[in-house]
Amino acid sequence: MFKKILATTALAVGLAGAAFADDKTKVGFVYVGPINDGGWTQGHDHGRLELEKHFGDKVETVFVENVPEGPDAERVMTQMALTGTDIIFTTSFGFMDPTLNVAAKFPDVKFEHATGYKSAENVATYSARFYEGRAIQGTIAGRMTKSNIIGYIGSVPIPEVVRGINSAFIHAKKVNPDVEFKVIWIYEWMNPAKEADAAKALLEQGADVILQHTDSTAPLAAAKEAGAIGFGQASDMYDFAPAPRVSSIIDNWAPYYIERTQAVMDGTWETVNTWDGISTGMVGIGEITDAVPADVKAEALALKDAIVAGTYHPFTGPLNKQDGTPFLAEGEVADDGTLAGMNFYVEGLTGEVPQ
Template sequence: MKTLFKSVVLGAAALALASAAPAVAQDKTKIGFIYVGPIGDHGWSYRHDVGRLAIEKAFPGKVETTYVESVPEGADAERVIQQLVSKGNNLIFTTSFGFMEPTLKVAQRNPKVFFEHATGFKRAANVATYAARFHEGRTVIGTIAGKMTKSGIVGYVASVPIPEVVSGINAFTIALRKERPDAQVKVIYVNSWYDPGKEAAAAKALIDQGADIITQHTDSPAAIQEAEKRGVYAFGQASDMAKFGGKAHLTSIIDNWDKYYVERTKAVLDGTWKSGDIWGGLDTGMVEIGPYNPVMPKEVVDAAEAVKKGLIEGKIHSFTGPLKDKDGKERIAAGKTATDAEMLSMDWYVEGVSGDLPKK
């Protein structure tokens, strides 16, 4: 999903836009999607498929969409992407980090087809990249957790130890400890984006270790369901997961790709598509915060909304110094904020995260 950036600079000045070939003329523009998980995961792949449906709704009679779900990141992805090309798709969205190299290989062989790769950093004349600033949402829910926890222990069900995930853990922990300075975040990696059994087991283990709030960077609602069973609070991931834990679920970080997908489809239809990179946050609507559970006191809701507003207006940054890592080394100086490149290559934990960062 998923992002693995190593010392990559993505500032606006570095985003060179390259024109691609004109759109292919035909009765309907065919658009293909490749997903790393099932569309029924209620998380990452589900939300991308919601975006696919938004395209169909926006352009009735003008487009034809198709998708392939549960495609492993690796060699098999190249075969599936090439199949989408062979079936006449003019625009193809490849929606996981591990699809980056396969996307580039297929794109090189098919220069008249447009490709959009989620969370990647390599582009070409016919390959664009896009991602969302998920860490901003974690700053909001970290604020909520800091005000709602009683034990001061929060459990974090994580997928794989890559910068996208690590930066989210850190953003959450920083916000948490602004409200509860002695709070600790315990992390369990399940080494998968979607494995309901492992996600539930991780949540159970974290609750057994004293966590009274569970958050996650995995794709199924299993952690929330476990929290509901055990009587603790939880946050949803990628979509509104309230229906899976009516008492436990406080809110969700929601990925919203709809507007972006519609805009990029329109660009293909009118012949203005260009390669580039987008990294949208709360201000663009790519990241949203779901409805709040009524169990949350007004002061908690007000605090969450104030942080969200500050992030949207640029008055608050998820990573503002001074920030030290868990070993006491200063990583971001006082008065400074992390650059995009620093966030996208983050391989260290902030103070307050228990345990060591696993090596991939």
């Protein structure tokens, strides 16, 4: 009863907040896709399950899947906040403005928005430096290709995807100057049938390595049939190892979720702008299989070690933009601001970033 009165009062004072006196920490997740999409959303939900495992009875997690970006997201977040959720993770770029809107109404609830660039006192942002993993994929791809044609399935042309293409290309080119990239954009994060068709089109045009920024295993299945190789995306996709899947980029959000929830429990939570890579484990590199020759594997792992150690940054000059204008001078490293908003190709890539 007391709870109810408290809540009604909170509503009366203009949705001031609904932090109930509860011993359990309630953690909410808002997902853009279904939890069994095998990719992005499943990765986050895996993080949620790990969080439950880690804290046991001390946490309660709730989630809503298939939430369209826009007003529906705003409503879901508000309802979560109203029902006593302490911290809410919103896991799609399109949830950015809704997250900030809701956060402004609930100053006592903590919000964490994935992949965005706007934060507030109670809104932190977090994202992963997947381009570090792309550098390793590019190296393996550049060494492994015999046709010197690498196919790349792009999803939605946002900076993260463009960054990934650039990073993979730079490193493929580094180990194999003759390499050429063919890019197909499908404008969706996941559409298995379209991904399969795109992979086939790339393979037919001579690609023998497929990189993908889409979430389904369809491109791997196509690569398998054609005797080409590919990489797992978002999850390990180990079913396709040792070939065609020769390695993978794994989204590993669990450590971050555990850390941030702990901070809420300890009362030490504050807004941050996290952009972690391989070093903290947020970006996992799946086992490089024996389909990759030992020297190539060693080279890829050395690159990984250098990135982890911080001695090497995948975007290090000299680099030019596609049109030939200078991007980074010799030895210069791209700053995070430039990377975060990257929507141009580097020199040597053909085609255009769709706009």
